[in-house]
Amino acid sequence: xxxxxxxxxxxxxxxxxxxxxxxxxxxxxxxxxxxxxxxxxxxxxxxxxxxxxxxxxxxxxxxxxxxxxxxxxxxxxxxxxxxxxxxxxxxxxxxxxxxxxxxxxxxxxxxxxxxxxxxxxxxxxxxxxxxxxxxxxxxxxxxxxxxxx
Amino acid sequence: xxxxxxxxxxxxxxxxxxxxxxxxxxxxxxxxxxxxxxxxxxxxxxxxxxxxxxxxxxxxxxxxxxxxxxxxxxxxxxxxxxxxxxxxxxxxxxxxxxxxxxxxxxxxxxxxxxxxxxxxxxxxxxxxxxxxxxxxxxxxxxxxxxxxxxxxxxxxxxxxxxxxxxxxxxxxxxxxxxxxxxxxxxxxxxxxxxxxxxxxxxxxxxxxxxxxxxxxxxxxxxxxxxxxxxxxxxxxxxxxxxxxxxxxxxxxxxxxxxxxxxxxxxxxxxxxxxxxxxxxxxxxxxxxxxxxxxxxxxxxxxxxxxxxxxxxxxxxxxxxxxxxxxxxxxxxxxxxxxxxxxxxxxxxxxxxxxxxxxxxxxxxxxxxxxxxxxxxxxxxxx
Ligand SMILES: [Zn+2]
Numbered sequence: 144x145x146x147x148x149x150x151x152x153x154x155x156x157x158x159x160x161x162x163x164x165x166x167x168x169x170x171x172x173x174x175x176x177x178x179x180x181x182x183x184x185x186x187x188x189x190x191x192x193x194x195x196x197x198x199x200x201x202x203x204x205x206x207x208x209x210x211x212x213x214x215x216x217x218x219x220x221x222x223x224x225x226x227x228x229x230x231x232x233x234x235x236x237x238x239x240x241x242x243x244x245x246x247x248x249x250x251x252x253x254x255x256x257x258x259x260x261x262x263x264x265x266x267x268x269x270x271x272x273x274x275x276x277x278x279x280x281x282x283x284x285x286x287x288x289x290x291x292x
Numbered sequence: 293x294x295x296x297x298x299x300x301x302x303x304x305x306x307x308x309x310x311x312x313x314x315x316x317x318x319x320x321x322x323x324x325x326x327x328x329x330x331x332x333x334x335x336x337x338x339x340x341x342x343x344x345x346x347x348x349x350x351x352x353x354x355x356x357x358x359x360x361x362x363x364x365x366x367x368x369x370x371x372x373x374x375x376x377x378x379x380x381x382x383x384x385x386x387x388x389x390x391x392x393x394x395x396x397x398x399x400x401x402x403x404x405x406x407x408x409x410x411x412x413x414x415x416x417x418x419x420x421x422x423x424x425x426x427x428x429x430x431x432x433x434x435x436x437x438x439x440x441x442x443x444x445x446x447x448x449x450x451x452x453x454x455x456x457x458x459x460x461x462x463x464x465x466x467x468x469x470x471x472x473x474x475x476x477x478x479x480x481x482x483x484x485x486x487x488x489x490x491x492x493x494x495x496x497x498x499x500x501x502x503x504x505x506x507x508x509x510x511x512x513x514x515x516x517x518x519x520x521x522x523x524x525x526x527x528x529x530x531x532x533x534x535x536x537x538x539x540x541x542x543x544x545x546x547x548x549x550x551x552x553x554x555x556x557x558x559x560x561x562x563x564x565x566x567x568x569x570x571x572x573x574x575x576x577x578x579x580x581x582x583x584x585x586x587x588x589x590x591x592x593x594x595x596x597x598x599x600x601x602x603x604x605x606x607x608x609x610x611x612x613x614x615x616x617x618x619x620x621x622x623x624x625x626x627x628x629x630x631x632x633x634x635x636x637x638x639x640x641x642x643x644x645x646x647x648x649x650x651x652x653x654x655x656x657x658x659x660x661x662x663x664x665x666x667x668x669x670x671x672x673x674x
Binding site for chain 2: 151152153154155156158159162187188194213214215216217218219222223226229231232234236244245246247248249250259264269283285
């Protein structure tokens, strides 16, 4: 366990087959989104049927991993025990560069592997360009974000 | 549906930070008070509507209060979005003849497990929260703060606008002896210096946490005319769950700032023979202050992006253009999942609010923006 990990961290359930390919992608360094095999509509978060054409043929594709900050907050207590020692910490939403309607909740960190409170919220602004990086927490690889420029 | 039913009885327990009575007891007390207010016997009640999050089941309530044979019972989902839907379902059941006298209620204790679902989360999440909670976006306030920051960015809204909402609610609560914050003033300086909860939202952008219960009695317009209270006619009712909506983490659709209020409003105004300009007083669900500008826009009181400046110059306070949350609302009266807003909307029609809008004839009340929601348009009998 790394210095910033806690046994109480909230993590995705890897037994959930509808979303597992996303987390498998993170483990191999790919930020993936779900795409419809039939009409190529991209959706995130994933769902079992394409809302565009009602196909159930789903596939996962790698994104560019680049995006822009769409919004951000700075989280203060009261918080769950795993997160209290890190407060305050920023949380961001990233809109994907090639498809700004696809957005991800995540954390901006100072460098790959740095803790989620390593960037001061006061230095963050909407529109900043970011790229994805990844961090292993227990048995799950989570996407993180660093400034791209 | 239009004007077919009316709210004819209201009842509420005291609001408290810690009630010793059980939630079931609180629910029964509120319903009993509402029946007495209406002058209707418990045995006449044959319809029940409540929240999916309500801790008390219909069977427990019915056998404690001594209700009659129940021929309609339903529950409405989505937490703070449910309250107007609960009353609306009851009204529809009366209007369609599935029951004659319906009771809608909500009881809640802040210490109860069901009151804080975010704090009950397990370490492994399989539902939609897997896309937000692992990154520290943990609480409802965080989810709404994210939309607030984007709203401020797009429309040049400021903390002063959010303070307008908090201070307006507090001034109204200062007039309401039943309000939790009746005796506590709030200044702009106190607001600006308050501790952050989820920046850009501070302590005073958040609602209270309250123990209490409230209930209303609904019956036909025809019966309402013979009862002791001035009826609050259910002129229109709507629910709203927009396309591609994902509840409070609604960041994944084309236009996240166009929330469920827009969907509910389209149906509400579409079924009413009134419009926003006819509304004398509004109770907007206010778990968080930014929901007021978003609701002002969604329900058509101003254009997009103008909700923030609509709060300036006392326009949402008593005497202003559209008095909002005249009991103090969730932020300064009580937070019982927005059900107290419904009772205040009724009091405005009756003329019995502690912050009464003179000759109020059209009274709007809404439930939670940011989740699948609902709204009621109440009127004086016309
Ligand atoms: Zn498709």
